[in-house]
Amino acid sequence: DTGVSQNPRHKITKRGQNVTFRCDPISEHNRLYWYRQTLGQGPEFLTYFQNEAQLEKSRLLSDRFSAERPKGSFSTLEIQRTEQGDSAMYLCASSLAGTVEQYFGPGTRLTVT
Amino acid sequence: SQQGEEDPQALSIQEGENATMNCSYKTSINNLQWYRQNSGRGLVHLILIRSNEREKHSGRLRVTLDTSKKSSSLLITASRAADTASYFCATDGGSRSRLTFGEGTQLTVNP
Numbered sequence: 001d002t003g004v005s006q007n008p009r010h011k012i013t014k015r016g017q018n019v020t021f022r023c024d025p026i027s028e029h030n031r032l033y034w035y036r037q038t039l040g041q042g043p044e045f046l047t048y049f050q051n052e053a054q055l056e057k058s059r060l061l062s063d064r065f066s067a068e069r070p071k072g073s074f075s076t077l078e079i080q081r082t083e084q085g086d087s088a089m090y091l092c093a094s095s096l097a098g099t100v101e102q103y104f105g106p107g108t109r110l111t112v113t
Numbered sequence: 114s115q116q117g118e119e120d121p122q123a124l125s126i127q128e129g130e131n132a133t134m135n136c137s138y139k140t141s142i143n144n145l146q147w148y149r150q151n152s153g154r155g156l157v158h159l160i161l162i163r164s165n166e167r168e169k170h171s172g173r174l175r176v177t178l179d180t181s182k183k184s185s186s187l188l189i190t191a192s193r194a195a196d197t198a199s200y201f202c203a204t205d206g207g208s209r210s211r212l213t214f215g216e217g218t219q220l221t222v223n224p
Binding site for chain 1: 144201
């Protein structure tokens with residue numbers, strides 16, 4: 001069990017550029033979550049998948065954000081036309097359906113200049 | 114916006130002392146969890162308490178839950194320098210999926 005992994009760990013981009021992050025969950029976990037965390041705050045829920053279906057999206061997930069989990073395994077989170085306000089840590093977590101503990105990856109820190 | 118509030122925002126103690134952190138939330142819950150986050154890293158699950166439980170222990174951790182006051186506390190006994198981290202409570206708000214986190218307590222344990 002290698003845990004939840006996320007790539008890249010750090011991303012610096014210029015405003016207006018598109019970025020994509022990847023999350024690989026624990027292999028037997030069918031639920032996958034994305035959260036965003038800004039400095040000094042707790043994580044905020046963005047969206048979650050059960051298998052390949054995206055079942056819930058937060059209103060924080062604007063039209064510039066899109067997440068996919070095409071085969072029910074890894075997931076990608078894309079941010080189009082990045083803005084400085086998008087600078088944050090993006091956390092991915094996974095769990096088994098029917099359980100409540102979520103296992104978090106190390107996060108991708110995004111800096112938009 | 115965050116559902117919960119945590120108190121205190123920051124806590125500094127000496128090694129060997131106990132640390133108590135409090136969390137309040139607003140909606141009904143099925144369970145409440147506590148997570149730890151070391152600087153700049155992901156979160157690690159510590160302990161879960163269900164809405165029909167009042168107290169739970171795990172090693173040096175003790176969690177209490179008062180659903181009538183919508184509050185919980187986390188006690189870490191005999192603290193160690195390695196306990197230095199941010200601690201967050203998280204509730205499910207009745208959902209079986211998303212977690213809603215508090216703003217966290219930054220604990221510093223001085224050797």
